Amino acid sequence: MPVVSSVKNVEALTMTFVAEFEAAVDRVWQVWADPRKLERWWGPPTWPATFETYEFKPGGRVHYYMTGPDGTRSRGWWTITAVEAPHRLxxxxxxxxxxFEPVDPKDTTHGVVTFEQVGDRTRMTTVSTFTSAEQLERMAEMGMEEGMRSAQDQIDALL
Structure with missing residues (x-):
């Protein structure tokens, strides 16, 4: 199982996931850089993602939706703020x-994903920072932790 830890820190307003993969940093980086690979793991297995817009550069826009088992679509957006291949996004x-317009522009999170070589493995650390403890708790209640764990656990199959 790739995810080795997940920590919800209400004081720091963060949720952190650490996963390790038996692959080089460049290969793990590609599961983020290539939208077709990202579609194969972003979202829990029962909610696969489709990326309609994917501008993988600082200032780039990303539009996607996840489709639930009953056909329900949940849409999301990203604005990419930094790309330092292959170590930081x-x-x-x-x-x-x-x-694909923001439902509430103030209800955003900031994600930082780092990649580091640890022996013959790559450690991928994903930190989501929230605007408030209420937002963090709401996302936790929506199943973010379980969803992110099950999503990242799909990456091994791509590597």
């Missing part, structure tokens, strides 16, 4: 309406 993200 940062983005703001939030929920989107049917036109």
């Amino acid at each position: 940062e983005f703001d993200d939030g929920f989107a309406d049917e036109n």
Whole structure:
């Protein structure tokens, strides 16, 4: 199982996931850089993702939706804020309406993903920072921790 730890820190307003993979940093980086690979793991297995817009550069826009077992679509957006291949990716993200406009521009999180070689493995650390303890708790209640764990556990199959 790739995810080795997940920590919810209400005081720091963060949720952190650490996963390790038996692959080089460049290969793990590609599961983020290639939207077709990202589609194969972003979201829990029962909610696969489809990326409609994917501008993988600082300032780039990303629009995607996840489709639930009953056909329900949950839409999201990212604005990529930093790309330092193959070691760091940062983005703001939030929920989107049917036109991929932010549902609430103030209800965003900031994600930082880092990749480091640890022996013959790659450690991928994903930190989501929230705007408030209430937002963090709401996302936790929506199943973010379980969803992110099950999503990242799908990466091994791509590597």
